[in-house]
Amino acid sequence: AEKIxxxxxxxxxxxLPALGTTITWVADRxxxxxxxxxxxxxxxxGKLVSPPEILDAVSSGKVNSGYATAGYxxxxxxxxxxxxxxxxxxxxxxxMAWMYYGNGLSLYQEMYDSAGFNVKVLPCAxxxxxxxxxxxxxxxxxxxxxxxxxxxxGLGASVMxxxxxxxxxxxxxxxFGALEKGAIDATEFSQPAIDQRLGLSKIVKxxxxxxxxxxxxxxxxxxxxxxxNGMSEGQQATIETICMASMTNSVAEGEAMxxxxxxxxxxxxxxxxxxxxxxxDTFKSTWDEVAVEKSAExxxxxxxxxxxxxxxxxxxxxxANAFLPRSRTE
Amino acid sequence: MDINAILVIAMFLSFIALLxxxxxxxxxxxxxxxxxxxIGQLADTYFDTITGLDYLTLGLVVNRLYKIMDNWILxxxxxxxxxxxxxxxxxxxxxLMHSMQELFGRVRGGLAIxxxxxxxxxxxxxxxxxxSVVLLAVMSLPAMTKQGYSMPLALGxxxxxxxxxxxxxxxxxxxxxxxxxxxxxxxxxMGAVIPGLMLGGLYIVYILIYGLVKPAAAPVPVDAKxxxxxxxxxxxxxxxPTLLLIFVVLGSIFGGIATPTEASGVGALxxxxxxxxxxxxxxxxxxxxxxxxTNTTAYIFAIFIGxxxxxxxxxxxxxxxxxxxxxxxxPFGPYGIIFFILGVIFLLGFFLDWIEITLIILPxxxxxxxxxxxxxxxxxxxxxxxxxxxxxxxxxTLQTSFLTPPVGFALFYLKGVCPPEVRLGDxxxxxxxxxALQLIALLILVFWPQLVLWLPANAYG
Amino acid sequence: MTHKDPPxxxxxxxxxxxxxxxxxxxxxxxxxxxxxxxxxxxxxxxxKGFSHGxxxxxxxQWHLYALGVMFGLxxxxxxxxxxxxxxxxxxxxxxxxxLVEILGILCLLLPFITVIFLHSLDFLYDSYRINESSSxxxxxxxxxxxxxxIPASFALLALAVLSRLFRESVLLLRGE
Ligand code: NA
Ligand code: NA
Numbered sequence: 001a002e003k004i005x006x007x008x009x010x011x012x013x014x015x016l017p018a019l020g021t022t023i024t025w026v027a028d029r030x031x032x033x034x035x036x037x038x039x040x041x042x043x044x045x046g047k048l049v050s051p052p053e054i055l056d057a058v059s060s061g062k063v064n065s066g067y068a069t070a071g072y073x074x075x076x077x078x079x080x081x082x083x084x085x086x087x088x089x090x091x092x093x094x095x096m097a098w099m100y101y102g103n104g105l106s107l108y109q110e111m112y113d114s115a116g117f118n119v120k121v122l123p124c125a126x127x128x129x130x131x132x133x134x135x136x137x138x139x140x141x142x143x144x145x146x147x148x149x150x151x152x153x154g155l156g157a158s159v160m161x162x163x164x165x166x167x168x169x170x171x172x173x174x175x176f177g178a179l180e181k182g183a184i185d186a187t188e189f190s191q192p193a194i195d196q197r198l199g200l201s202k203i204v205k206x207x208x209x210x211x212x213x214x215x216x217x218x219x220x221x222x223x224x225x226x227x228x229n230g231m232s233e234g235q236q237a238t239i240e241t242i243c244m245a246s247m248t249n250s251v252a253e254g255e256a257m258x259x260x261x262x263x264x265x266x267x268x269x270x271x272x273x274x275x276x277x278x279x280x281d282t283f284k285s286t287w288d289e290v291a292v293e294k295s296a297e298x299x300x301x302x303x304x305x306x307x308x309x310x311x312x313x314x315x316x317x318x319x320a321n322a323f324l325p326r327s328r329t330e
Numbered sequence: 331m332d333i334n335a336i337l338v339i340a341m342f343l344s345f346i347a348l349l350x351x352x353x354x355x356x357x358x359x360x361x362x363x364x365x366x367x368x369i370g371q372l373a374d375t376y377f378d379t380i381t382g383l384d385y386l387t388l389g390l391v392v393n394r395l396y397k398i399m400d401n402w403i404l405x406x407x408x409x410x411x412x413x414x415x416x417x418x419x420x421x422x423x424x425x426l427m428h429s430m431q432e433l434f435g436r437v438r439g440g441l442a443i444x445x446x447x448x449x450x451x452x453x454x455x456x457x458x459x460x461x462s463v464v465l466l467a468v469m470s471l472p473a474m475t476k477q478g479y480s481m482p483l484a485l486g487x488x489x490x491x492x493x494x495x496x497x498x499x500x501x502x503x504x505x506x507x508x509x510x511x512x513x514x515x516x517x518x519x520m521g522a523v524i525p526g527l528m529l530g531g532l533y534i535v536y537i538l539i540y541g542l543v544k545p546a547a548a549p550v551p552v553d554a555k556x557x558x559x560x561x562x563x564x565x566x567x568x569x570x571p572t573l574l575l576i577f578v579v580l581g582s583i584f585g586g587i588a589t590p591t592e593a594s595g596v597g598a599l600x601x602x603x604x605x606x607x608x609x610x611x612x613x614x615x616x617x618x619x620x621x622x623x624t625n626t627t628a629y630i631f632a633i634f635i636g637x638x639x640x641x642x643x644x645x646x647x648x649x650x651x652x653x654x655x656x657x658x659x660x661p662f663g664p665y666g667i668i669f670f671i672l673g674v675i676f677l678l679g680f681f682l683d684w685i686e687i688t689l690i691i692l693p694x695x696x697x698x699x700x701x702x703x704x705x706x707x708x709x710x711x712x713x714x715x716x717x718x719x720x721x722x723x724x725x726x727t728l729q730t731s732f733l734t735p736p737v738g739f740a741l742f743y744l745k746g747v748c749p750p751e752v753r754l755g756d757x758x759x760x761x762x763x764x765x766a767l768q769l770i771a772l773l774i775l776v777f778w779p780q781l782v783l784w785l786p787a788n789a790y791g
Numbered sequence: 792m793t794h795k796d797p798p799x800x801x802x803x804x805x806x807x808x809x810x811x812x813x814x815x816x817x818x819x820x821x822x823x824x825x826x827x828x829x830x831x832x833x834x835x836x837x838x839k840g841f842s843h844g845x846x847x848x849x850x851x852q853w854h855l856y857a858l859g860v861m862f863g864l865x866x867x868x869x870x871x872x873x874x875x876x877x878x879x880x881x882x883x884x885x886x887x888x889x890l891v892e893i894l895g896i897l898c899l900l901l902p903f904i905t906v907i908f909l910h911s912l913d914f915l916y917d918s919y920r921i922n923e924s925s926s927x928x929x930x931x932x933x934x935x936x937x938x939x940x941i942p943a944s945f946a947l948l949a950l951a952v953l954s955r956l957f958r959e960s961v962l963l964l965r966g967e
Binding site for chain 3: 052054059060072073074075076077115116149157161166167168169
């Protein structure tokens with residue numbers, strides 16, 4: 001087949017660790033592995049098209065590919081968030097198991113097809129857990145959340161709203177200003193190594209874990225379907241394989257870079273807190289309510305949710321027996 | 331030279347040429363984008379280029395246009411324009427200018443100094459240049475004209491003071507720069523405080539000296555009285571409502587009651603209440619304000635929309651890579667390259683606005699700057715101090731882009747609200763000394779990085 | 792960047808009528824700015840007074856602003872407010888000015904409007920097809936409604952531009 005130039009607008013700047021660096025790794029590997037047969041040109045966020053417009057641009061063929069996370073399309077497809085990150089959802093290993101060896105990937109593609117988007121989807125990075133957010137004061141009981149204004153992303157935002165939190169979805173660059181001005185009282189963004197770049201610890205000192213809302217986050221490479229079908233089998237396999245390799249690369253990078261940053265944050269006076277059981281139970285039961293509501297509202301959401309839940313129920317037997325219990329040091 | 335490079339250069343040259351035909355700037359930008367996309371498509375078909383431009387790609391302009399529509403930061407723009415026009419109608423603005431002038435009555439250039447001072451205050455309430463320039467112009471130009479100020483001095487003062495808002499925080503530009511370079515917005519905000527105030531201070535010193543050297547240009551009002559306690563009290567009474575308004579706008583931001591966008595709405599309501607308080611409000615007045623807001627907001631956003639089309643096509647043609655590869659190949663030392671880059675940004679500022687420069691150029695420069703190996707030590711808390719310092723140099727340089735012809739947004743905003751007999755030429759003449767002052771401030775920052783870095787390093791203790 | 796007074800009403804009656812119609816319509820839409828002030832105040836009051844900000848109100852803010860901005864384009868076209876670099880333009884003869892206007896509209900402005908208008912129809916249709924709503928859980932539904940503002944406002948802008956083209960052509964032919 002002919003040489004391919006993938007013009008790829010992305011959702012996060014390439015200088016953000018993990019969120020953005022993974023796609024430059026993919027671009028570099030594509031070029032080398034294919035001997036220059038497949039090139040990827042990465043466009044920083046907003047340079048050609050802004051992140052929320054990537055799906056539309058790829059589907060209509062205005063660009064032939066794009067890199068984002070499906071949670072961005074919640075407003076267009078309610079089920080999309082389930083392929084991005086699931087509250088109290090699977091960790092990276094289990095998520096990939098469902099994706100590649102369960103029904104995940106075929107449901108993922110079916111979702112775009114049935115919603116009429118002309119794209120081929122490839123999971124192309126997976127990020128390790130996020131933090132649960134940054135607060136100005138300790139949060140010990142559900143009442144402490146009431147009346148807070150907080151930046152929150154994805155399905156978790158619905159949970160927080162039910163708990164009396166007013167949520168907004170600010171882009172990364174606006175969070176610090178809003179927090180400093182008191183327009184919001186608390187925020188979540190991403191992993192410690194990424195949050196650190198926003199300087200949040202200068203204003204709010206309570207950093208909560210675990211990130212119950214995002215235990216693992218999948219990033220997707222979208223390719224315009226006509227462009228995809230025009231590729232040779234070898235080209236398609238190259239892209240698929242490098243995206244799978246990128247899953248390994250990204251989770252390894254993410255796991256490696258958090259602890260030095262957390263250690264430094266502790267030195268700078270940040271309180272690293274672990275949610276108490278009451279709070280975790282509250283988040284969990286509220287999420288269960290949200291999942292029921294969302295399933296009732298949208299049949300495809302229900303279809304994916306049921307499939308994922310069935311897979312996870314089965315996986316429980318393995319998970320409960322196979323792994324050592326985790327030790328926790330403050 | 332390959333065809334893409336030729337097309338990039340041709341695009342810039344046709345832009346400059348067509349600007350001078352006097353056809354609206356916005357439509358020249360938009361039209362050229364479309365035209366060169368089709369030229370790019372032809373080139374792909376017949377000359378084996380890979381611009382990737384075609385009719386389909388142009389559809390991205392609609393996505394980009396939509397992102398201008400759902401930008402909640404920009405919501406503040408019409409609101410501050412609303413506030414400005416309403417303040418004008420309320421009769422409060424002139425009273426404020428007049429009474430503050432009485433405080434500076436004995437000083438040559440007192441009114442111009444007042445404008446600069448209010449410019450600094452406005453800058454601290456919003457990063458929106460258009461609104462500041464418009465507000466300062468409608469408030470002070472009639473009074474300055476009446477007092478017999480030299481037109482260039484008056485216009486230059488207004489345009490430059492109104493432009494301070496892009497530097498003095500909160501500033502939309504700094505938020506976007508932080509986003510582009512993954513820097514802390516807080517560090518940039520803090521870093522800009524001293525440079526911003528320093529620049530405002532330079533303006534005031536210049537006006538004082540100018541008044542001494544050329545007394546006729548900045549006359550003392552004939553009825554200037556010595557400042558006595560009754561005058562101070564009078565001034566306070568006259569100023570109080572407006573101070574209250576500024577306090578409400580600024581206070582609602584710094585007190586954490588509202589975002590800058592919301593503060594702009596609060597300001598618009600405040601101005602309306604002031605008009606009511608002064609018995610100047612009526613449905614007729616409100617209608618006029620709506621008309622003015624619609625008109626002014628529209629011609630500003632038309633340029634946003636045209637520019638987004640132009641920039642898209644420029645990027646697709648590889649205009650950005652062209653600049654990057656050129657810079658990295660330069661044979662100068664680190665400071666030489668920094669001066670060269672700032673010089674280029676200064677020149678680009680003649681034709682492009684800060685949005686395009688911030689979005690196109692800045693991300694290309696970050697790796698170049700990091701590779702220069704300039705070490706700035708002793709500011710432990712600040713991540714990437716070199717980059718914070720460099721961003722502030724760029725921000726200071728971009729101040730000039732608002733004032734340099736032919737495309738200077740502050741000039742356009744100003745011309746938009748000036749009486750028709752004021753020519754663009756008067757404005758050009760007026761801003762020249764202020765551009766020089768901005769370049770002096772830039773030099774000071776190049777040699778004293780601590781002016782940028784001291785505050786962010788120490789503010790958070 | 793000149794601010795001409797609108798041409799006297801007896802010059803080109805058809806263009807005058809179209810312009811007046813556009814102005815009435817766009818100014819009525821311009822009242823969205825007044826509504827915007829009220830919505831902002833309501834939001835601030837709810838959030839700070841009652842600790843209950845609404846995302847829907849936040850989104851309503853940019854909806855209202857977008858309405859005013861987009862339809863304002865046509866209004867500013869009828870008042871000839873769009874910014875020009877008048878360095879040389881102000882010294883042109885009337886005839887040259889009319890030629891610049893006619894050529895500019897035909898070669899630059901109309902192609903720009905046409906491309907945006909046609910693409911925005913697809914953009915609108917895609918949003919309508921999937922019944923797109925806000926990506927925030929409690930945001931506004933019916934995103935296609937606000938996306939429809941793009942083709943609607945550009946159609947109105949096109950009408951204003953055609954009216955201007957007609958006016959300039961007639962006056963050029965009349966030798967005015
Ligand atoms: Na500012
Ligand atoms: Na300029």
